[in-house]
Amino acid sequence: MTDSAVTPETEEEANKPHSIVPRANVAGTALMLVIAIMAFLGSLTLGAVTLVNDTARGWQSEIAREVTIQLRxxxxxxxxxxxxxxxxxxxxxxxxxxxxxxxxxxxxxxxxxxxxxxxxxxxxxxxxxxxxxxxxxxxxxxxxxxxxxxxxxxGATLDNHRAWVDRLTTMARATIVSGLTIFALMMAATILTVIFATRGAMAGNAHVIEVLHFVGAEPGYIANQFQRHFLLLGLKGALAGGAVAIICFLAIGLWTRRNVADPSADQVAALFGTFSVGPWGYVGTIVLIFAIGMLTAITSRATVLRHVGDLDASPKR
Structure with missing residues (x-):
């Protein structure tokens, strides 16, 4: 009775396709955590860039609608x-x-x-x-x-606030460029992290990869194994980081609305209006989640294909 209960499960597991990439290990968990942190920071950067850009447009629009006359x-x-x-x-x-x-x-x-x-x-x-x-x-x-x-x-002078707004707009543009630069550096760091993680996974299964390759397995088959694995890791990490960033956006917006009469909130409103990330900030975060997942998969695939290509170039053992 015991054998008949165990045998079907053993046969079922034996018939499952085995992956050459470890499904769960410390390195994979660490990579997912790093991707989550990068996605969180990237989402915050996109939200800040969107906020500053919307604020700069608001400044320009308000200045275009009003001038001031001063009488000494x-x-x-x-x-x-x-x-x-x-x-x-x-x-x-x-x-x-x-x-x-x-x-x-x-x-x-x-x-x-x-x-x-x-x-x-x-x-x-x-x-x-x-x-x-x-x-x-x-x-x-x-x-x-x-x-x-x-x-x-x-004693009458006309002030169209152009000099003041030009300074603020220049500051806003510099902030946007800085934010996009930081965002690009974070994406580059993510790519490097995935490359090292892929190489580490290949190093742990180097003999399996070499055997599969030299017995005729297509490079695309080997690359697909890693691509699926890292795609899931990338999506899970990016989804976690993006979700936390969206919660932060909502929490900060709720705080400013509830404390609109508070002096500190008044100072924030003077620069950023009601501090809330616009729709494009949320759309950008959602797009970033899928972009990081795809970037992780593509980077992993390219790394594996390059490694397999190096096997072809190296002398046969």
Whole structure:
């Protein structure tokens, strides 16, 4: 009875195709862990690049829709009259959608972090501001507007924030290039790791590979054995790392939304808006998971084919 119970399982296992690559070992687990870490860091890098790119576009769009007029206090000049004249001059230009004078209360709130509460702007030589809305598709001639303001209102200057935005955009582009460079280095490190892991697996089965090759096994058959093995390892590791990265994206976005009134969240929002990775960040992470799996399989296959080619070139033993 015992023999009949054991024999079918033994025959079934004997009929299963045996792989020349060890299915589970310490090296394979370590490789999967390394790939998971690389996928996690790569996903974070892609998310950061996407966030900075979206923020830079938001800066440019906001600047294109608004400019600011600043009126400095001048002795003998009535500030309210100067504000009204500046508003009238700017409102006559084509492409201007609105002209809003920043009132005392709003100006006091803007200065509050530096000068404290309870400001009386009438007692301080503080410039007054006018916010001007601009039609992005049909902007006015800023040089002409600047000249008209200078002729009509003493102490009036027009600021289209271009210099400030150019600096921020340059910083954003440098950050994006740095992020993509780091991402490329991580992918190169992943490729090297897979190459070494494949060579290690081949070294542990070198006699089997040589025998199979010299008895007529096609190089593609041997390469397929390693390719399937490392494809599964790569997908498992990349899926784990990508999933953790997506959870981090969601957690950070949830935190900023819940703490929108917190001072630290306000500072983050000033630079990045509501800190949340856009759809392309998630799409990029999903694509990265499959890309790492395929990259792992292709790298392993190429390494095996090169090794088998070296066997052909070496003297027969």
């Amino acid at each position: 206090p001048i002795d003998g000049q009535d500030m309210n009259d100067a504000l009204a004249r500046a508003q009238e001059v700017v409102g006559g230009f084509t492409g201007v959608t609105r002209v809003d004078i920043v009132d005392d209360a709003t100006a006091a709130r803007l200065l509050e972090p530096w000068l404290g509460e309870g400001l009386d702007l009438k007692e301080l030589p503080v410039p007054r501001l006018i916010s001007v809305g601009i039609d992005e598709n049909n902007p006015p001639d800023f040089d002409t507007m600047r000249s008209s303001l200078a002729e009509s209102v003493n």
